[in-house]
Amino acid sequence: MIERLLSRPVAKRADRVRLTGRVLFLVDDAELIRQQLHGENLPWPPSAPLRDNISTDEITPAYICYYYDDTLGDFPYLGLKAGGEFPITRGSVRAGGFVCSVAGKRRGKGSSREQSPYAEMCAGIQLVIAESIERIYRENCQNLGILTSTDVGLVQKVRRGEEIPLSAFTEGEGDITRGIIEYGGLFQYNVARLQGRVRVPAVATAQRPMTLGEKIIARHWVADPSTERVGAPAVRPGDEGFVRTDIRFSHEYVTPMATIFWEQYVGPDERIVDPGSVFFFRDHLTFLEHAMTEERKQEGLLDVALQLKKKQEEFAVRQGVKLYGELPRLGRMEVRGSEAICHSKILEQHALPGHLIIGSDSHTPHAGAIGCIAFGVGTTAIFNSWLTKDVRLTVPPSVLVRVRGGKPANITAKDFMLQILRHPYVKNGHAIGKIVEYAGDAVEALSVDERATMTNMAAEVGAFTGIVKPDEQVVAFLARERGMHAADVRSMLTGLFSDEGAEYETVLEFDAADLQPMVALPGDPGNGLFITELGGPVKIDIAYAGSCTAGKKSDMDMYARVFRDAAARGARVPADVRCYIQCGSQEVKRYCEEMGYLEIFAKVGAVFIEPSCGACINAGPGVSYDRATVTVSAINRNFPGRSGPGQLYLASPYTTAASAIAGYITAWEPDLVPVPS
Numbered sequence: 001m002i003e004r005l006l007s008r009p010v011a012k013r014a015d016r017v018r019l020t021g022r023v024l025f026l027v028d029d030a031e032l033i034r035q036q037l038h039g040e041n042l043p044w045p046p047s048a049p050l051r052d053n054i055s056t057d058e059i060t061p062a063y064i065c066y067y068y069d070d071t072l073g074d075f076p077y078l079g080l081k082a083g084g085e086f087p088i089t090r091g092s093v094r095a096g097g098f099v100c101s102v103a104g105k106r107r108g109k110g111s112s113r114e115q116s117p118y119a120e121m122c123a124g125i126q127l128v129i130a131e132s133i134e135r136i137y138r139e140n141c142q143n144l145g146i147l148t149s150t151d152v153g154l155v156q157k158v159r160r161g162e163e164i165p166l167s168a169f170t171e172g173e174g175d176i177t178r179g180i181i182e183y184g185g186l187f188q189y190n191v192a193r194l195q196g197r198v199r200v201p202a203v204a205t206a207q208r209p210m211t212l213g214e215k216i217i218a219r220h221w222v223a224d225p226s227t228e229r230v231g232a233p234a235v236r237p238g239d240e241g242f243v244r245t246d247i248r249f250s251h252e253y254v255t256p257m258a259t260i261f262w263e264q265y266v267g268p269d270e271r272i273v274d275p276g277s278v279f280f281f282r283d284h285l286t287f288l289e290h291a292m293t294e295e296r297k298q299e300g301l302l303d304v305a306l307q308l309k310k311k312q313e314e315f316a317v318r319q320g321v322k323l324y325g326e327l328p329r330l331g332r333m334e335v336r337g338s339e340a341i342c343h344s345k346i347l348e349q350h351a352l353p354g355h356l357i358i359g360s361d362s363h364t365p366h367a368g369a370i371g372c373i374a375f376g377v378g379t380t381a382i383f384n385s386w387l388t389k390d391v392r393l394t395v396p397p398s399v400l401v402r403v404r405g406g407k408p409a410n411i412t413a414k415d416f417m418l419q420i421l422r423h424p425y426v427k428n429g430h431a432i433g434k435i436v437e438y439a440g441d442a443v444e445a446l447s448v449d450e451r452a453t454m455t456n457m458a459a460e461v462g463a464f465t466g467i468v469k470p471d472e473q474v475v476a477f478l479a480r481e482r483g484m485h486a487a488d489v490r491s492m493l494t495g496l497f498s499d500e501g502a503e504y505e506t507v508l509e510f511d512a513a514d515l516q517p518m519v520a521l522p523g524d525p526g527n528g529l530f531i532t533e534l535g536g537p538v539k540i541d542i543a544y545a546g547s548c549t550a551g552k553k554s555d556m557d558m559y560a561r562v563f564r565d566a567a568a569r570g571a572r573v574p575a576d577v578r579c580y581i582q583c584g585s586q587e588v589k590r591y592c593e594e595m596g597y598l599e600i601f602a603k604v605g606a607v608f609i610e611p612s613c614g615a616c617i618n619a620g621p622g623v624s625y626d627r628a629t630v631t632v633s634a635i636n637r638n639f640p641g642r643s644g645p646g647q648l649y650l651a652s653p654y655t656t657a658a659s660a661i662a663g664y665i666t667a668w669e670p671d672l673v674p675v676p677s
Ligand code: SF4
Pocket: 284, 341, 342, 343, 361, 363, 547, 548, 549, 612, 613, 614, 616, 617, 635, 636
């Protein structure tokens, strides 16, 4: 394999860039966008504000990601909401001759899907400019060879067709990122590295007090790829290099595109490195058949989506990679599902304290609940990690989020997160790309499952990852869930804490005792409010209680607690509300069976379904079918279109269950579940 790559031609880009084409302003005005698609060039700055918070769900809605080749170029921005409308249609960006796309703050937030920048690239976009750009999205652009900038002053230069020095896009970047930009992508850079054309400078940081995250990164630092030497005495924010992974995983939304890159660039018969530490998951689209509209089925999208499953299965067999797949249909029954959602299974069975884990999904930080550095990467990074087992990394600054005090009984980790997400530091994007370490006695008091809600939602914070110092809760978790010896686990915890004097860029303080049950208003997880601030009852149509964030054992405990109370009072889910409980793995389902939860759920009229991402990715029971539908959901994000076209409120497991019984959004009051009026 290396031999083939050693003779592969690879060259740097020219040191000046001239883009010839139009600039597309992604403004919050549907008519102005339509005018651009019809050939009109807007003045700069445009008369409407640039759209902030454009998520990857808006760039390429989930159903678009059933494609994994250059057909994607027909679809960028199809889910983009402007002035309440969706003005971009199939093929219109590609036909418009655009080379540059301009937006506001936090561009590319949300899912780590590389289909988004790949779709933009295939439509002709070579440069993305925004006031701020989310970490994974930006890395994905760089890995694919798309230029990015937060300098809006470049807009006029592009419009005038002026030459721009390549250094305008590499300034301030470390050696590796600069090399990736100069070589036009990660694979090309890696080939140049293997050919000795570029050298990765050794990390020169002297011993210093480090945060927990920095320590784990230092332990995994690739000191010398030629001798497989791993480990550095210390790292500091800004150090750039490659780290050796313990676990690499991907799901069916990403594996097929990575296999295409593998076959195209490396060769179909080559073997991936250490397949025993690679895992594939069929979790996102298991229930798609039941959620897809007839219209989409008639467009052939179900067949397109099934190709993702087949492609991943074939590659898993050929490469000897463990695939957590789809459950077989049981006889003639329609019942099916997945063995597990990726994050659930990685935490339940594979991650260990101190591990470094990459996954093809923005919620990979889930495993940080037991003290791992786990982070999401895009397709190109996954594909390259199959080749080297390494992934590039710039050590991020750390932020300490301390939650103190005793929480009220109806407050959960989800409420902590909705409160953290509305903090101005987070809401204004200052935590983007950072290591968020959660600490404080209120966090220490949480179970590992609840901590995982917090680390999982580091994705919504925009963080590089989230982590909690592993402690006796983790020892008990691994002993209970995996039968590990407590002494063996304790020995893994050696050194896994932040040093006295470690540097945090910021410390955010919260008092759990001040919290009330929260919801996030539709549109963004940062739209948090106390339920008491809602200003009146919000009637719901759907309550969805599932996903990696809210399909764990402790989540099932919470749903069951509320529903048991309700059943004891003779209350049920009202006839005009649909309530779904979806667990994260077969292990969680077995737990529900053992605990008698399935009977409780059935008693109140909640429908229990097999594991899968399902409604969380707009692909299963629980999705909304029109804009008027109101859903309360325990999932982690509510960007437009995330779970159908309706109005999606985020809430805790307690609130979701209590609202399902009440028929409107309400907090759970222990031993007092509202009966529908
Ligand atoms: S359940 Fe939702 S958030 Fe979790 S991995 Fe699946 S799609 Fe992503």
